[in-house]
Amino acid sequence: MKSEASENRPLHGLVVVNYGKNQLVEASDGDLHRCVARRGLPQIVCGDEVEWQATGEQTGVIETLLPRRTTLLRADGNKGHRPLATNIDQVIIEAALEPALDYYLIDKYIVAAELANTTPLVVINKSDLIRPEDRERIDRLIAEYRAIGYSALLTSALENTGITEFTERLTDKTSILVGQSGVGKSSLIKRLLPARDIAVGRLSAASGLGKHTTTSTTLYRLPRGGNLIDSPGVRDFHLGEVDRNGLADGFREFQAYLGQCRFNDCRHLSEPGCAINAAVADGKLLDRRMESYRRLLQPEKY
Numbered sequence: 001m002k003s004e005a006s007e008n009r010p011l012h013g014l015v016v017v018n019y020g021k022n023q024l025v026e027a028s029d030g031d032l033h034r035c036v037a038r039r040g041l042p043q044i045v046c047g048d049e050v051e052w053q054a055t056g057e058q059t060g061v062i063e064t065l066l067p068r069r070t071t072l073l074r075a076d077g078n079k080g081h082r083p084l085a086t087n088i089d090q091v092i093i094e095a096a097l098e099p100a101l102d103y104y105l106i107d108k109y110i111v112a113a114e115l116a117n118t119t120p121l122v123v124i125n126k127s128d129l130i131r132p133e134d135r136e137r138i139d140r141l142i143a144e145y146r147a148i149g150y151s152a153l154l155t156s157a158l159e160n161t162g163i164t165e166f167t168e169r170l171t172d173k174t175s176i177l178v179g180q181s182g183v184g185k186s187s188l189i190k191r192l193l194p195a196r197d198i199a200v201g202r203l204s205a206a207s208g209l210g211k212h213t214t215t216s217t218t219l220y221r222l223p224r225g226g227n228l229i230d231s232p233g234v235r236d237f238h239l240g241e242v243d244r245n246g247l248a249d250g251f252r253e254f255q256a257y258l259g260q261c262r263f264n265d266c267r268h269l270s271e272p273g274c275a276i277n278a279a280v281a282d283g284k285l286l287d288r289r290m291e292s293y294r295r296l297l298q299p300e301k302y
Contacts, residue, residue, distance in 0.1 A: 010051040010063055016219040018046050023062065024206055025052055032206035037062040046217040046229055047086040047174065058206060072116045072176060075240035085176045085217060085229050090119045090169070094179035094188065096126040097134060102180065103141075107292035108237050109178055110150065111250030115242070121169060122152040125184045128159045144286060148253045157187035167192060167224065174219075174227040181233030189230055193220055239296060247296055248276075253285055254293075269294065 013025035013033070023044050025035045035052050037044050042065055044050065051064040070088055073081040091113035093106050106122060113120035122145050130138055138154070145152040151169070155162035169175075170192065177185055217231045244267055248254050254268075254276055262273025270277075279285040295301075 010053055011060075013050050013052050013060075013062075014219070015044055015046055015048040015050060017216050018044060019216055023048075023050075025050065025060065025062070031058075032202070033058050033060045034206060035060040035062050037065075041065050043082060045083045045085055046219050047088060047176075047227075049087065070116050070118050072112060072118065073240065074112070075238035079241045081240045084231065087174060088116070088118055088176050088229065089173040090121055090175040091116070092121045092123055092170075092175050092177045094123045094125050094177060094183050094185055096124065096129070096180075096183040097138070098126060098129060099180055099182045101141075103288060104292050104295060105180065105237060107289065108239055108296065111242075111247065111292075111296065112237070112239055114250040114252065115246060120150055121175075122150060123155055123166065123188075124152070125155050125157065125188055127154045127156040127161050144288075148289075150252070155188065157184055157191050160191065163191050170222055170224075170226050170228060172225045174229070176229040176231060178231050178237070179233060181235065183233070185230065185233060189220075189228070192222065192228065194223075242296065244297065247293065251289065251293055253289065257285075267297065269297070 011027055013027050013035075015023045016026045016032070017024040021036060023035050023037065025033050027033060033052070033054065038061055041062065044062060044065060048068065049066040050062045051066065052060045052062045054060045068086045071086045072084045072088060072091060074084045076082040091109060093109040093113075095101055095106055101124075110120045110122070122142075124138055124142065142152040142154065153162050153166055153169070155166055157163070166188075177189070179185060217229060219227050219229045222228055242250070248258060248268065257275040257279050260275035261268070261271070263271055266274050268274050268276040276285065276290070280287055280290045
């Protein structure tokens, strides 16, 4: 059968792996092609839809970046932002007791998901390692996020706990899996994608870069429909500079109180008449979440 890439015309493609200067593009017929972006295009990342032209058997040039539905951003190291992944519906924030549970990191990812107009899903993995003395803390954390309006699940790749519900949350969506190194992302992905090793081998062969594929943000097709973007584990995640109004919009539970402060330019720090701080004092908002807001608004103080 004649490959779609053999036609000398712009072709539609999906970026499934980004290697910096090179992108692995999946054509409409499912074939993979190693491409470079035409000079002058914005940074191309995993999840981007593009138009490209073939330059060889499995190589090509990205000519056009198609409009993005959503963009998950991270700091670029200079108070700005750069895209991490695009055209996603859901940000899966995976955490675990080992390594130490980082509440602030979870909150940062939730804000990033909110600002990207995507749905956050908090997943506490390695439930098989939760000791009786930790159970109340984990149950409370899950209940807190659910009370705010976020979905939160408890999973164990080892014991297959919560995998059925997790799979259902991914079906027919494009999701990105983020979190600290060591929280068990690879084990969870293997539960979702039994043929992951085969998929990785296929991507590695197409890229010509071998095992480097496993350390790059990568999009996988899910057996029951939808896509899962796996991003490498991190020590930390930085949002970059976000203006006060935008940051407050990233905290869903603040919405009922915004516009009720005494001063229109209230930063919700120590200003008199702040409706949000009053709600925290009354126990209507979590002090822990308020602390995350303050740290994001004034990172230089922490």
